[in-house]
Amino acid sequence: MCHLRQFICSILLAFALYSSLQAQANPSFSTRPTSPFSIALETLQNQIQYTFQDVELLRRALTHASYSGENNRALSVLGEKVIEGSVSLQLLSKDIDMSPKDLNRVIVELSSNVVTSCAADGGRLGLQKIIRVSRKTNSSAPAVVCGAFRAMFGAIAIDKSSLDSAGKVFLTIHGKGMEKAMAM
Numbered sequence: 001m002c003h004l005r006q007f008i009c010s011i012l013l014a015f016a017l018y019s020s021l022q023a024q025a026n027p028s029f030s031t032r033p034t035s036p037f038s039i040a041l042e043t044l045q046n047q048i049q050y051t052f053q054d055v056e057l058l059r060r061a062l063t064h065a066s067y068s069g070e071n072n073r074a075l076s077v078l079g080e081k082v083i084e085g086s087v088s089l090q091l092l093s094k095d096i097d098m099s100p101k102d103l104n105r106v107i108v109e110l111s112s113n114v115v116t117s118c119a120a121d122g123g124r125l126g127l128q129k130i131i132r133v134s135r136k137t138n139s140s141a142p143a144v145v146c147g148a149f150r151a152m153f154g155a156i157a158i159d160k161s162s163l164d165s166a167g168k169v170f171l172t173i174h175g176k177g178m179e180k181a182m183a184m
């Protein structure tokens with residue numbers, strides 16, 4: 001009797017172990033995104049051609065302060081510096097004699113102008129449809145879209161431990177607009 005119970009017990013234990021190993025071995029079981037938000041983040045990573053090692057950072061970049069305390073505000077500050085740095089590097093590499101006045105003008109144009117630049121870039125990526133906001137917040141408001149757009153680069157910088165990697169992703173996304181602003 002005692003033996004039989006032990007036997008059944010070990011079979012049950014083996015089965016439990018087997019199922020948990022299966023769940024781990026089969027990624028679609030545990031990590032395939034299922035919520036609309038997770039699916040949108042997958043699509044966004046394809047669009048920007050950057051895959052996060054820690055997708056939690058991208059989730060945070062696309063979470064507005066009205067939605068959660070774990071939001072994109074600080075990432076957005078870092079992202080703005082990433083954009084300013086990469087734009088300055090690009091411009092001065094092309095023309096070391098560029099005047100500081102012109103350099104500052106283009107930086108403001110590209111990184112600080114909510115209406116014409118970062119909100120437009122963010123809007124093209126459809127961030128207004130992805131970002132999580134409270135019910136009372138308009139996710140299409142330029143400041144909201146812009147915050148998420150900048151935060152994305154802050155998130156990449158942290159994900160890669162590299163400002164340069166984040167700057168390169170920005171320049172790829174923003175390439176055309178940059179040439180336009182430089183020509184002005």
Ligand SMILES: *[C@@H]1O[C@H](CO)[C@@H](O)[C@H](O)[C@H]1NC(C)=O
Binds near residue numbers: 138139140141142
């Ligand atoms: C949300 O913001 C966008 C962009 O500023 C605006 O066009 C739209 O009318 C706003 N929607 C509401 C419901 O306020």
